[in-house]
Amino acid sequence: MSAPARRAALVYAGPALGGLALLPLLDFRANRIVGGDGVMAWAATGGSAYATALLAALALGTILSGSQVLRLALALAALALLGWMAGQGAEALMAEASEFARVSLGGGFWIAAAFLALAAADAAARIGLRAMVRIALLAGPVAALALALQTGFFDDLSILREYQANRDVFDAALAGHLRLVLGALVPALLIGLPLGWLCFARPRARAVILPVLNILQTTPSIAMFGLLMVPLGALARSYPGLRDWGVGGIGAAPAIVALALYALLPIAANTYAGLSGVPAAMREAGRGMGLSPARLLAQVELPLALPVILTGIRITVVQTIGLAAVAALIGGGGFGTLVFRGMGQAAMDLVLLGTLPIVALAIAASLAFDAMIEATARGEAA
Numbered sequence: 001m002s003a004p005a006r007r008a009a010l011v012y013a014g015p016a017l018g019g020l021a022l023l024p025l026l027d028f029r030a031n032r033i034v035g036g037d038g039v040m041a042w043a044a045t046g047g048s049a050y051a052t053a054l055l056a057a058l059a060l061g062t063i064l065s066g067s068q069v070l071r072l073a074l075a076l077a078a079l080a081l082l083g084w085m086a087g088q089g090a091e092a093l094m095a096e097a098s099e100f101a102r103v104s105l106g107g108g109f110w111i112a113a114a115f116l117a118l119a120a121a122d123a124a125a126r127i128g129l130r131a132m133v134r135i136a137l138l139a140g141p142v143a144a145l146a147l148a149l150q151t152g153f154f155d156d157l158s159i160l161r162e163y164q165a166n167r168d169v170f171d172a173a174l175a176g177h178l179r180l181v182l183g184a185l186v187p188a189l190l191i192g193l194p195l196g197w198l199c200f201a202r203p204r205a206r207a208v209i210l211p212v213l214n215i216l217q218t219t220p221s222i223a224m225f226g227l228l229m230v231p232l233g234a235l236a237r238s239y240p241g242l243r244d245w246g247v248g249g250i251g252a253a254p255a256i257v258a259l260a261l262y263a264l265l266p267i268a269a270n271t272y273a274g275l276s277g278v279p280a281a282m283r284e285a286g287r288g289m290g291l292s293p294a295r296l297l298a299q300v301e302l303p304l305a306l307p308v309i310l311t312g313i314r315i316t317v318v319q320t321i322g323l324a325a326v327a328a329l330i331g332g333g334g335f336g337t338l339v340f341r342g343m344g345q346a347a348m349d350l351v352l353l354g355t356l357p358i359v360a361l362a363i364a365a366s367l368a369f370d371a372m373i374e375a376t377a378r379g380e381a382a
Contacts, residue, residue, distance in 0.1 A: 001331060003324060009065075009071060009119060009122075012062070012115045013059045013060065014063075015111060015116075015121055016059050016078075016112040016119070019072070019111025020056075023106060023108035024039050024106035025041040025044055025086065025106050025108045025109050026039040026086065026089050026106050026109070028102075029102045030099075030102075031102060032102050032349070033347055048085060055085070057219050058081065059074075062119050062123075067128045069123075071119070071123040075123060080141070080144065084108065086157065087154050088110055089103070089154045090154070091378060092332065097207045102161065103156055103157055104349055105157065131370035133368070134367060135371060149229075163353055166353065169336065169337065175334065175338070176288075177333070179318070180332060181259075181321055181325055184256050184259030184260040184263055184287065184320050191260075192267030192271065195271075196269065198278055199269075206272065210268070210269065213264050213268055216262065216264065221241075221258065222326065225257040225326070225327070225329065228258055232253055232254050252332045255327035255332030258327075258337045259320050259323055259327070261322070262323060263316040266315040267316055269312055270309055271309050273307075274304075274307070274308030276305070283296065283301070286377070287328045290357065292300070303376075307377045311374045314370070314373070321358060336352070339351050339355060360381070
């Protein structure tokens with residue numbers, strides 16, 4: 001392994017080991033809101049000392065290994081062992097505890113898991129795996145996690161107890177979050193793509209459009225939601241029939257409008273950049289073949305610009321998935337409902353129950369778009 005790769009491995013594995021050594025793996029509390037006692041990794045269960053030593057050996061192996069493939073395998077094995085230790089430790093702590101007791105994942109777990117995941121991602125990137133291979137590789141850990149959840153291995157963890165107590169709310173939040181993201185993405189595409197083409201075709205228009213979109217992008221999300229509540233509320237009062245369509249000062253309507261406005265800049269800017277990057281020789285060849293401007297755009301310019309355009313849409317989707325959480329502040333629904341409810345109740349596991357699905361959705365969307373971008377880029381090369 002090269003010196004830069006070894007330094008990167010040290011950057012990731014070092015904090016993972018440090019987190020487990022200095023911070024608790026689990027946190028045991030008498031109930032869901034009181035402070036608890038930290039449980040270190042080597043003290044969680046009877047065999048935790050051996051498991052912790054093995055975990056440390058796997059993490060060190062990611063630094064010392066000369067093969068990126070082996071480094072990837074060691075990081076994934078360390079993540080699996082870390083999850084096993086958390087589940088076993090929670091079961092041991094809850095064996096003689098009251099029904100009101102809670103076991104949460106501690107700071108050591110989150111730091112170790114985050115840096116081990118980064119180590120695995122860095123190794124996969126250095127190997128140069130294609131997006132579809134990365135998706136297939138990720139399917140293994142996801143299937144293992146799904147199996148563990150199905151068999152109840154993690155049921156003693158507080159976050160799973162929060163899920164069981166809020167299953168209906170979670171399902172509604174998932175549906176609401178997807179509705180917000182899709183509801184914002186469709187108008188953003190319908191508006192952003194033509195705006196990007198206009199920026200490319202009309203330099204004077206570009207001098208106005210991109211600065212305006214930059215201003216929208218830098219407006220704080222809370223302020224944007226607040227600004228939209230007034231005109232949409234007035235519109236609903238003037239035309240009561242619009243309320244049947246969900247238009248009002250609060251709810252999903254202002255949230256979708258705000259999210260769509262935030263989504264315009266990446267789409268328009270990348271559409272402009274993609275079209276600008278089409279080689280002039282390709283345009284001249286198309287004109288020489290007698291293509292009209294519309295056919296030239298459809299058959300030459302857009303296919304060549306598609307990877308860059310998809311990159312902008314990828315940024316937009318990931319951004320919108322994250323920003324949609326704030327919509328809960330104005331009654332827009334989504335996973336932000338769980339996040340803010342947990343903050344109000346000082347129940348951090350409820351906050352995590354709303355946060356982790358957002359992260360998972362963003363990662364899934366990112367990988368899916370990476371696969372599409374690679375497929376379009378290979379199509380151009382062919």
